[in-house]
Amino acid sequence: MSxxxxxxxxxxxxxxxxxxxxxxxxxxxxxxxxxxxxxxxADNLGKIEIRDRFDCVVGVKDASxxxxxxEVFCIMGLSGSGKSTLIRHINRLIEPTRGEIxxxxxxVNSLSARDLRQMRASRIGMVFQNMALMPHRxxxxxxxxxxxxxxxxxxxxxxxxxxxxxVVDLEGWDDRYxxxxxxxxxxxxxxxxxFAADPEILLxxxxxxALDPLIRRQLQDKFKSLSQEMxxxxxxxxxxxxxxxxxxxxxxxxxxxxxxxxxTPEDIVTxxxxxxxxxxxxGISKLNLISAAxxxxxxxxxxxxxxxxxxxxxxxxxxxYLVDLSIGSDDPILVKDGDREVGVVTSKTxxxxxxxxFDNPMLQQPEGPENG
Amino acid sequence: MAEEKSFSLLDPFSTVDIGLEDSGDTIKQWxxxxxxxxxxxKIALNDLIVQIESLFLAIxxxxxxxxxxxxxxxxxxxxxxxxxxxxxxxxxxxxxxxxALSMTTIAxxxxxxxxxxxxxxxxxxxxxxxxxxxxxxRPVLDTMQTIPAFVYxxxxxxxxxxxxxxxxxxxxxxxxxxxxxxxxxxIRGVDASVVEAARAFGASPRQILMKVEFPxxxxxxxxxxxQTIMLSLSMVVIASMIxxxxxxxxxxxxxxxxxxxxxxVSGLGIVILAVVLDRITQGLGKTGxxxxxxxxxxxxxxxxxxxxxxxxxxxxxxxxxxxx
Numbered sequence: 193m194s195x196x197x198x199x200x201x202x203x204x205x206x207x208x209x210x211x212x213x214x215x216x217x218x219x220x221x222x223x224x225x226x227x228x229x230x231x232x233x234a235d236n237l238g239k240i241e242i243r244d245r246f247d248c249v250v251g252v253k254d255a256s257x258x259x260x261x262x263e264v265f266c267i268m269g270l271s272g273s274g275k276s277t278l279i280r281h282i283n284r285l286i287e288p289t290r291g292e293i294x295x296x297x298x299x300v301n302s303l304s305a306r307d308l309r310q311m312r313a314s315r316i317g318m319v320f321q322n323m324a325l326m327p328h329r330x331x332x333x334x335x336x337x338x339x340x341x342x343x344x345x346x347x348x349x350x351x352x353x354x355x356x357x358x359v360v361d362l363e364g365w366d367d368r369y370x371x372x373x374x375x376x377x378x379x380x381x382x383x384x385x386x387f388a389a390d391p392e393i394l395l396x397x398x399x400x401x402a403l404d405p406l407i408r409r410q411l412q413d414k415f416k417s418l419s420q421e422m423x424x425x426x427x428x429x430x431x432x433x434x435x436x437x438x439x440x441x442x443x444x445x446x447x448x449x450x451x452x453x454x455x456t457p458e459d460i461v462t463x464x465x466x467x468x469x470x471x472x473x474x475g476i477s478k479l480n481l482i483s484a485a486x487x488x489x490x491x492x493x494x495x496x497x498x499x500x501x502x503x504x505x506x507x508x509x510x511x512x513y514l515v516d517l518s519i520g521s522d523d524p525i526l527v528k529d530g531d532r533e534v535g536v537v538t539s540k541t542x543x544x545x546x547x548x549x550f551d552n553p554m555l556q557q558p559e560g561p562e563n564g
Numbered sequence: 565m566a567e568e569k570s571f572s573l574l575d576p577f578s579t580v581d582i583g584l585e586d587s588g589d590t591i592k593q594w595x596x597x598x599x600x601x602x603x604x605x606k607i608a609l610n611d612l613i614v615q616i617e618s619l620f621l622a623i624x625x626x627x628x629x630x631x632x633x634x635x636x637x638x639x640x641x642x643x644x645x646x647x648x649x650x651x652x653x654x655x656x657x658x659x660x661x662x663x664a665l666s667m668t669t670i671a672x673x674x675x676x677x678x679x680x681x682x683x684x685x686x687x688x689x690x691x692x693x694x695x696x697x698x699x700x701x702r703p704v705l706d707t708m709q710t711i712p713a714f715v716y717x718x719x720x721x722x723x724x725x726x727x728x729x730x731x732x733x734x735x736x737x738x739x740x741x742x743x744x745x746x747x748x749x750x751i752r753g754v755d756a757s758v759v760e761a762a763r764a765f766g767a768s769p770r771q772i773l774m775k776v777e778f779p780x781x782x783x784x785x786x787x788x789x790x791q792t793i794m795l796s797l798s799m800v801v802i803a804s805m806i807x808x809x810x811x812x813x814x815x816x817x818x819x820x821x822x823x824x825x826x827x828x829v830s831g832l833g834i835v836i837l838a839v840v841l842d843r844i845t846q847g848l849g850k851t852g853x854x855x856x857x858x859x860x861x862x863x864x865x866x867x868x869x870x871x872x873x874x875x876x877x878x879x880x881x882x883x884x885x886x887x888x
Contacts, residue, residue, distance in 0.1 A: 283764055305768075313766025324761035328779045338765035340775075385765070395764075 210258035210294075211393060211425040212265075212282060217255040217291035219277055219449075222248030229289050239448065251277040253449040255291075262423035266440030267451075268430055268472075274449035275429045276321075279395050282427060283316045284308060295393070313338045317386030317424075321398035323378045325370040331357065331381050332366040338389045356384040359418065376407035383415070387422075394419075394426040401431065412438055433472055437461075437481060445469050457481055461548070478548055479512040487511075487545035488527045488535030499533070502526040507534060514542055595722035606729050609675075613728045617671035625656055625663050632840065638864035640847020648840050655836040658829050662811070666833055669810035672728065672803070673796045673841070676735040680792050684740050688747020688785070689773065698748060705741040713738060713802045721806050731800075731808030739795035746788025750781030786849035793845055797838050811837070 220228050220242070228246035231237050239250050251274045259265040269275045280286040281293055284300050293300045295311070303311065317338075325334050333340075336353035344352075357363055360380040370378055379399060386394055399415075400408040416439055419426055430436050436443045437457040444454040445468075453465045461481050464470040485507035503517040504526050517525050518539050525542075527535040537545075571579050620628070629652045637645035656663050691698040713734060724730045754777045762776045800812030807813075811830045818826035861867060 285760060285764060309766040309768055311766070312764060316764075318761070318764040320757060320761060322757050324755075324757040326758055326762070326776060326780075337762070337767075337775075341762075341765060341767045341771050389765075 209261050211261050211296060212257075212259040212427065213294040213297075214255055214257050214278075214281070215292050215294070217252055217278070217281060217293065218289045219251040219274075219281065219286060220248050220289045221251050222246060224248055225289050233290075250449050252281070252288075255449075255451050257444055257451060257454055259425055259427060261425055263441045264419055264426045264428055264439055266428045266430060266436035266443045267446055268433055268436040268443055269446030270431055273446045275431075275446050276397055277449075278446070279397055279427055279429050282393075282395055283312050283318065310342070313342045314389050315391050316393045316395060317389060317391040318395040319379070319382045319386045319397065319399040321401050323370070323375075323382045323402075325378055325381055325385075327370055329369075330366065331362065331368050331370065331373070334370065334381055335384045335388050337385060342389075353384070353388055356388040357381075359387060360384045360414070375403055376411060379403060379411060380414075383411075383418075387418075392425055394424045394428075396426060396428040398429050398431065400435065408435075415439065433476060437476065445472065458483070458486070462486065478546055479515065480510050482511050482545055483507060484509050484511075484514055484525070484527045484537055485535070487541050488537050489541060491526075491533045491535050494524070494536050499526055499536075502536075504528050505537075511542065511545055515546075518542055591719050592722050595719045599723060599725075602723060606724050609729045609732065610727070613671060613675045613732060616675055617668055620667040620671050621664060628667075629653065629656075632844070634865050636840075636844045636847070638860075638866060639844055640850075641864075644843045644847060647843055651836050651840050655833055655840075658833055658836075662829065662833050665809075665811050665814055665830070666837060669797075669800050669812065669834070669837065672731055672735070672800065672808060672810060673793065673837075675728075676732045676739060676796045676799075677789070677793055679732065679736055680740045680743055680796070681789065683736070684743035684788075684792070685747055685785070688744040688788070689751055689778075691744060691748035692751025692777075692781075701744065705744060708737050709741045713799070717802075717806060726807040728808055730806045731803035734803055734806070735796050735799040738799050739792045742791035742795065743785075743788040746791070747781065747785050750784030750788075751777050753784060754780045783849045786845065790842060790845040790849070793841050794838060797834060797841065800834065 218229060218232075220232075222228065224246045225248050228237075228242050228248040228250075231246070232242065232250075237245070239253075242248050242250055253274075255278055257265070267275045267278060277286060281288050282295070282300070284293075284303070288301065295315070300308070300311075326337070329337070332350065332353050335356050336349045339349040339352060354363070354366065357366065360383050362377065362380055362384065365373065365377070365381075370381065373381065379402075382399065386396075396415075400411050403411065412435060419439075428436070428439055430439075433443075440457060442454060442456055443460050444451045445460065446452070447468055453460060453469050455463070458481050460469065461473045461476055461478060464473055484505050488507070502523045502525060503521045505514060505517060505528070507527055507529050514525055514537055524536050524538040526533060527537060623631070629649055632652060633645045633649045636648040655666060687701065691701050716737060717734060720730050720733055724733065758780070759772060759776060762772045767775065800808065800810060801815050802812070804810070804812035804816045811833045814830035815827050815834070818824070818830060861870060
């Protein structure tokens with residue numbers, strides 16, 4: 193599993209320090225889960241055999257991944273693939289059957305109940321698909337909940353909660369109740385609640401899935417700018433690959449409880465490990481994912497041609513930008529890394545790139561999706 | 565025991581006697597023998613009831629009606645307050661003696677309900693939290709609700725003697741189950757995702773109970789409290805058989821003398837008391853926002869006083885954890 197990890201990222205805010213380190217995590221639901229686990233380890237039984245022989249369901253199957261400081265790590269999968277189960281292991285809302293989760297090197301599953309509560313209240317914020325706001329509390333009381341359970345005095349709690357509401361553009365709604373707010377506003381309260389304690393880690397369990405497309409888009413943008421600003425280590429669950437690509441620095445694809453591929457959005461789209469992932473990425477627009485470096489041809493092929501009038505681009509520029517250049521000129525596009533000419537993109541290569549065909553690439557280091 | 569008659573598979577019951585009735589009767593014996601140990605408890609409870617009763621009797625009826633009206637206004641709104649005032653004046657004019665008898669009955673009911681809440685809430689919460697406890701408790705509650713009152717009347721009288729304390733105890737046996745059942749139901753009905761969110765933000769089990777589950781269960785718990793009050797009132801006639809004073813005793817005596825006029829008057833008194841207590845407690849189950857204001861202190865007489873003194877404007881944000 194973990195050997196397949198192909199992600200390479202060169203972002204400023206992301207350091208190669210795992211904040212969350214998930215090692216060989218298994219979760220089996222059912223009364224005889226321990227028995228089933230031993231049988232899996234001994235005899236390598238499959239999902240169906242486990243269901244029939246032990247009446248147990250395999251929720252998460254040997255998941256290993258790391259999330260680095262400031263990184264947004266998306267876990268993408270269809271409903272029932274176990275992604276919500278997986279994310280709940282990080283703050284130990286669910287106990288694993290096997291394996292461990294380390295947060296800053298500390299195993300979550302050996303924390304005492306008290307330390308665990310302390311960690312949940314101060315270091316991990318969580319946002320839920322169905323908002324899960326408390327209907328009997330005002331917006332402000334909801335946002336201040338994690339501060340309240342830690343016994344922070346009312347005055348500073350209110351101040352912090354008000355500030356969190358300002359961040360999500362909900363100032364003035366303090367004294368309302370959740371059911372007086374629209375769905376999008378409720379989820380912004382959910383975001384504010386997760387931000388309020390200024391945690392290092394955010395767990396987002398399909399936060400925008402229940403919203404209509406326009407509001408979803410707005411909240412995605414809002415979240416993107418906030419997460420860049422605050423540089424929170426984020427695990428983001430979604431069933432929408434577009435969303436994963438827009439938001440994630442790296443993406444893990446989950447299928448039947450198993451992480452089938454982990455990589456940058458570009459990796460996943462250009463190098464799907466199997467047909468399942470390939471099916472997923474088939475309909476995805478490559479315009480904002482693939483960089484010039486990925487599709488360009490060697491500059492030597494165009495030796496002897498006068499390249500002075502050609503439009504110039506950088507290796508990290510995306511296809512979208514190349515298309516614009518190509519529309520404005522009949523000449524091929526010259527890719528320059530600083531002053532050095534590194535490659536050429538003709539309109540033919542560009543069109544092939546948009547279709548997702550790169551059988552003649554100069555294999556260069558893939559670039560990160562964005563520079564923070 | 566049963567070997568002398570020929571045992572028949574088709575009718576096994578008439579030939580076998582395990583002697584349960586005789587051993588059941590020993591409860592009575594046990595009750596008589598243990599009377600002494602229960603006395604301090606009895607005296608304390610009796611003092612409490614007598615004090616509540618004398619307090620109610622000391623307040624002049626018109627003032628008492630105003631107090632009830634204010635409580636009704638606070639819990640259920642102005643319309644209910646007017647209903648309460650009218651009902652209680654009608655009650656008072658039914659007969660010259662009826663006011664004092666009603667106050668005695670209310671005192672008994674209030675004592676019984678207070679004890680029901682003290683016993684019932686913790687049991688209900690436990691039953692809401694634990695499936696095992698719920699499973700054990702259910703047949704007990706079934707028994708308490710369905711077993712004829714006369715069955716436990718005798719042992720209770722043997723143990724404690726006749727009077728108010730026994731009356732309150734038998735009332736509790738009959739009136740407690742709905743409060744426990746509905747408290748459990750209310751706790752179980754709280755949205756699991758909200759509880760999960762509370763957990764995810766670091767709440768301890770106690771904080772989850774006090775800040776999330778209990779407040780969200782309050783409408784259901786209040787429905788249970790309402791039922792408990794109604795059942796307590798319906799017990800007053802039976803309790804009067806063990807010499808509990810009040811309206812129930814009047815009904816019983818009138819029945820004995822075939823005095824249907826007196827029976828009707830006292831019976832109507834019980835009905836009016838039931839209506840008053842029901843309307844007041846039904847309002848408790850509604851949140852402030854069903855009553856057009858945001859917090860409980862913003863409505864009713866409290867809200868009116870606060871508005872007059874100008875305190876409401878500054879109390880926009882109160883301590884968290886208010887239950888309305």
